[in-house]
Amino acid sequence: MSNGAKCVKTLFLVKYLSSIKINTLVIVIKRGSQESGGT
Structure with missing residues (x-):
């Protein structure tokens, strides 16, 4: 295997x-925002 590869x-x-x-x-982050202030 070459150094470049x-x-x-x-x-x-x-x-x-x-x-x-x-x-x-x-x-x-999505899960956290849903839990804290989700609809």
């Missing part, structure tokens, strides 16, 4: 993980 793979993994974290945060 490893770097790209790491970048992709970081982007993937951070997108999961953001999605989880959005879900938590």
Whole structure:
């Protein structure tokens, strides 16, 4: 495996993980706002 390919793979993994974290945060925030002042 070349050094460049490893770097790209790491970048992709970081982007993937951070997108999961953001999605989880959005879900938590939505759920929290529904509980506190939902209709």
